[in-house]
Amino acid sequence: MxxxxxxxxxxxxxxxxxxxxxxxxxxxxxxxxxxxxxxxxxxxxxxxxxxxxxxxxxxxxxxxxxxxxxxxxxxxxxxxxxxxxxxxxxxxxxxxxxxxxxxxxxxxxxxxxxxxxxxxxxxxxxxxxxxxxxxxxxxxxxxxxxxxxxxxxxxxxxxxxxxxxxxxxxxxxxxxxxxxxxxxxxxxxxxxxxxxxxxxxxxxxxxxxxxxxxxxxxxxxxxxxxxxxxxxxxxxxxxxxxxxxxxxxxxxxxxxxxxxGETYGEVLKHFYYTASVDRLCDDCFSCVAACPSGAFTTEQNESEVFLLHKSSLCTGCGLCVGFCMNKAIQITPGYAKGSPHAFSRIKKENTSRQVQSSVA
Ligand code: SF4
Ligand code: SF4
Known part of the structure; x- marks a missing residue:
């Protein structure tokens, strides 16, 4: 044909x-x-x-x-x-x-x-x-x-x-x-x-x-x-x-x-989110497991474990806020801390968990 x-x-x-x-x-x-x-x-x-x-x-x-x-x-x-x-x-x-x-x-x-x-x-x-x-x-x-x-x-x-x-x-x-x-x-x-x-x-x-x-x-x-x-x-x-x-x-x-310039800042302000954790957090890190996007992770140094959050992975869904037993997480619209593509420590106070081995 x-x-x-x-x-x-x-x-x-x-x-x-x-x-x-x-x-x-x-x-x-x-x-x-x-x-x-x-x-x-x-x-x-x-x-x-x-x-x-x-x-x-x-x-x-x-x-x-x-x-x-x-x-x-x-x-x-x-x-x-x-x-x-x-x-x-x-x-x-x-x-x-x-x-x-x-x-x-x-x-x-x-x-x-x-x-x-x-x-x-x-x-x-x-x-x-x-x-x-x-x-x-x-x-x-x-x-x-x-x-x-x-x-x-x-x-x-x-x-x-x-x-x-x-x-x-x-x-x-x-x-x-x-x-x-x-x-x-x-x-x-x-x-x-x-x-x-x-x-x-x-x-x-x-x-x-x-x-x-x-x-x-x-x-x-x-x-x-x-x-x-x-x-x-x-x-x-x-x-x-x-x-x-x-x-x-x-x-x-x-x-x-x-x-x-201005547009970059506006998109960060209206489409990205900032996470913070207050002193009620008891470092159970269940938010790390709950977040479907992997926006939370932890970082450990010689004596402490820190909770980190990456804004570019966060959809602002609020799952972590409801899931946290201590109601310690806040997710607020807008991001103004520099690059949203980096994990950053989010605890307001230095209350991060002591690494077990160092405590012992
Ligand atoms: S708001 Fe949703 S996407 Fe953002 S950190 Fe919490 S669970 Fe993850
Ligand atoms: S819109 Fe909400 S309820 Fe519907 S599938 Fe997505 S997460 Fe589930």
Whole structure:
């Protein structure tokens, strides 16, 4: 079968006359599988780690009431509309979107003049990159798009009004407003939410043979997968002792070095946290075990053990505050002690535990 017949059969356009490349739009539309779904790691959930924690953000964000936390973290496939708001709501990174590599999306958009990001749920949406429903775009994702692309990036929401997940438009507007309120306009100035087709500026670009054949493979897999019923959210439980920095926090840590001056300070002030421990602390160090991100650790010298905290790993989830039996931990918004990437001693008074051997 000729290459022209294959491309025509798969509805992905035609070779150019010279047979070297083809318009990217059709390829990129096919780039994200429609059978994307959630991966859920229950061990990350603050409620599962500490049953007195009050977090309910995922369930509150879910319009279809598909999430239940009472007897373990569950998502009902029948009522989940795939808006992905839970992914951006959870502070602990319990939900991840399988097959979405946001860093790859960023790097592909970076090379495109006037890039457009859209969703693959509506075939009529034009975009250079398509992902699942854009409800997963948290404040950190929006800041990353603006900071890394260094040019206006349009988020194509023109089909949202007719979509079952159209409510995400107001959510995205709210997130953008929050960024505006917390920081100078510089960090989000490149984000343009486009709701009207007449306002969208889309210029097609061309891609090479390698991308073309990779897309053929992706399409073949996607078409094969579409023959099966939709995947149920995949639930997994990794070790509760495991530490993992949620993707949103890791993304923010990558944005930070690209910022300068006032904006850098504003992001530290509004998106990072400072921990302190008062004299009620009896050095049990259970906070080290409880923190899902590994923001606490200990340091030992010849005679003492110190509690250390790293702001860049802390999501401000408050789990340690509730978990501490002595109510000795305070987590406050903002960080102004220098680099957030270093572990620093956090005890207000020099009451750190004496090393047992030296006491004896
Ligand atoms: S938002 Fe995350 S941490 Fe909070 S209850 Fe839901 S899954 Fe658990
Ligand atoms: S240090 Fe406390 S508030 Fe910060 S991520 Fe760990 S448990 Fe949550």
């Amino acid at each position: 000729s290459i022209h017949r294959i491309t025509s059969a798969l509805h992905i356009g035609r070779w150019s006359r010279r047979g070297e490349h083809m318009p990217s739009r059709a390829l990129r539309e096919a780039d994200f599988s429609a059978v994307s779904s959630l991966a859920i790691d229950q061990s990350r959930c603050l409620r599962m780690r500490f049953n007195q924690h009050s977090c309910n953000r995922c369930a509150e964000s879910c319009h279809g009431r598909a999430i239940s936390i009472q007897n373990g973290l569950e998502v009902t496939n029948d009522t989940c509309s795939g808006c992905m708001l839970c992914v951006s709501a959870c502070p602990s990174g319990c939900f991840e979107i399988r097959r979405l590599d946001f860093y790859s999306v960023l790097s592909r958009l970076k090379g495109i003049p006037s890039p457009v990001l859209g969703c693959s749920d509506e075939p009529c949406v034009v975009a250079h990159e398509k992902t699942c429903c854009l409800g997963f775009l948290s404040e950190e994702h929006l800041m990353a798009l603006s900071a890394f692309l260094q040019q206006p990036v349009q988020i194509n929401l023109t089909a949202c009004a007719a979509c079952k997940n159209g409510f995400i438009v107001e959510v995205l507007k709210g997130r953008l407003e929050t960024i505006h309120e917390k920081t100078s306009a510089a960090i989000s100035k490149n984000i343009v939410l486009v709701e009207e087709e007449a306002e969208l500026v889309f210029r097609d670009v061309f891609v090479g043979r390698r991308t073309f054949f990779k897309t053929i493979k992706t399409l073949a897999m996607r078409n094969a997968a579409a023959l099966f019923p939709p995947e149920t959210p995949k639930k997994g439980v990794s070790a509760y002792s495991g530490k993992k920095v949620p993707f949103r926090r890791a993304l923010l840590n990558r944005i930070l070095p690209t910022l300068s």
